Amino acid sequence: MAESKLLLHAEKIDKKFGPTHAVKEVSLDFYAGEIHALIGENGSGKSTFTNMLTGILPIGSGTFTLDGEQIAPKNQVDGNHHGVAVIVQELGTLNGLTVAENLFLGDEGRFMKYGIKNTAAMNKKAQELLDGFGLSKVRATAPIENYNFEERKIIEILKSTWFDPKILVVDETTTALSQDGREKLFEVMRDVRAKGHCVIFISHDMAEVLEMSDRISILRDGDYITTINASDVDEDRLKTLMVGREMGDNYYRTDYPNYVTEPQGEIAIMMQNVSVPGSLDNVSLELHKGEILGIGGLSECGMHEVGKAMFGASYDREGIVQLGDGTPINDINAAINNSIAYASKDRDNESLLINDTIQDNITLPSMRDMGLILKQKDLKAFAKKYADIMSTKMVGVDQYVSALSGGNKQKVVLARWLGKQSNILLLDSPTRGIDIGVKADIYQLLAEMRNQGKAILIISEEIMELIGMCDRILVMKDGKINGQLFRSPELTEQDIIAKMI
Structure with missing residues (x-):
């Protein structure tokens, strides 16, 4: 990168939250025409650093200089006006607004004349952008709530890039996307780099980081550690730099129960002929005590609705969900009272009181x-x-x-x-956004819970997570179960992908 143009220089960027020193005088250079990964464990300071750059947080101290001009965005819209955009990990669109209103939120002035907004012109421009981005099925005039989590993330990608930013921050966005969505995002990132701009890429997926990045900078506990060329390191070296110690290879389970073609143990919970309009079509399955059951599939296959339906959170659900003893689970209170836990993929809106x-x-x-x-x-x-x-x-x-x-x-x-x-755990994307050290701890915890006789459902878009942790894997396609695979040392990603497509 020595011959490339210096596009962004961060000089001694520092941020404290009370007694917590989140970013400690970090200085970094980002060059034109590169994808620059910023990695570290949870709490290492990477998101705080980029949040100051993009205007989500005020700068504590230090300076950002973009293309020769010192910037200190007051908010995300101000950041956009300075040529900086961010795609966040959680949902960045607002309910109660149309797709067009979300796309141009904070930038409505371009459609104002004499103090009156030209809504028709805004909708027309939004639809042109959507069509050009391959989102013709999305209507600019429709409420944003009409679209699912994945579609809303793709809309956010468009929102963050249509004005051709000099710096695009991608903050753990891939964890919220299916493989199709990731490929769309990667295409956008490569396009930004090809235009001579810069992508700052935050991800916990080391394979993804190595595949997409030109250079990689590591933060640890708010401190800058080093910057290296992606071509000069492997996953093990990155993990060591992130956590400050050697990481073992035993992320996943190493046992292989002989299930042959039938699961063992009592039934903990079952679904019988469950349908949810637009998501599930007559799905039946059983989750057994002492079992980790995995569900995988491509975008919009319906797998994320399975956890909601089993937890009684799908209000338009048809069919039967019941415990092994016949106790019906028709709402969330019944689920919690019967020792069922549910972690949604959309944690900010469905799993937490933010x-x-x-x-x-x-x-x-x-x-x-x-x-x-x-x-x-x-x-x-x-x-x-x-x-x-x-x-x-x-x-x-x-x-x-x-x-x-x-x-x-x-x-x-x-x-x-x-x-x-809880004795029954329904976990949708349980390690989304989790760093490698804690991810290994979670996998160990899930294995221990399984051995205690708890019933665990893992819904995941990470194929290796399914292969590494599950006793059985159900693969979904078009709202239906399209295949079942049992735990085996011979099971491969290709075996699962073949059932997805």
Whole structure:
């Protein structure tokens, strides 16, 4: 990169949140025509660093100089006007607005004349952008709520890139996308690089980082560690640089139960002829005690609706969901009362109380089990115990969840259900946004829960996660189960992909 033009220089960028020193005088250079990965464990400071660059957070101290001009965006819209855009990990679109209104949020002035907004012109321009981006089926005038999580993320990608930013920050976005969505995002990233601009790419997927990046910078506990060429390292070296120690290869389970063609153990929960309009079509399955059952598939195959339906959260569900003893599960209260846990892929909207404390989020489902008189010190001790088990990086359990990184939010979700001592766990994308060290801990925890006789459902777009952790894998296609595969050392990604397409 020595001959490339220096596009962005960060000089001693620093940020504190109370006693937490999130970013410690980090200086970095980003060049024109590169994809520059920024990696580190949860809480390493990478998102805080880029949030200051993009205007999501005010700069603590230090300077960003973009193309020779010092910038300090006041907000994301101001960042856009300075040529900086960000695609975040969670949903970045707002309910109650149309697709067009979301696309041009904060930039409506381009359609204003004499103080009156020309809505027709805005909708026309939005539809042109959608059509040109391959999103013709998305209508600019439709409410954003009409579209699913994946479609809304693709709309966000368009929102962040249509004005041709000089710097595009991609912050853990791939974890929220299917393989099709990832390929669309990668295409956009390559296009930004080809135009002579720069992509700052944040990801916990080391294979993805090595495939897409030209250079890689590592942060650890807010400190800058080093910058290296992607061609000069492998996954093991990156993991060591991230965590400061050697990482073993035993991420996944190493046991291979002889299931042959039938699962073992009592039925914990089952679905019989369950349909959800637009998602599931007459799906039947059984989850057994002492089993990790995986569900995989391509975008819009319906797999993410399975967890909701089993948890009683799909209000237009048809068919039967019941425990092995016949107890019906028709709503969320019934699920929680019968020791069922559910972690949604869309954690900010469906799994967490974002504007509440870590303590309240962890203790909420367990309060009934803690006696008639709830003492504040007991609630705090309970929350701290399970937050610490999940290695949650926090100021304290009275910290608001909204202030946490994406990975630490996920740890709070899992800590909640760990504290509840649930016997049936329905986990949709359980390691999304989780760093490699904690991911290994979660896999070990799930294996231990399985050995204790708990029933675990893992819904995942990560094929290796399914192969590495599951006793059985159901592959979905077009809202139906298209195949079943059993745990085996010979099972390959190609075996699963063949059932997906």
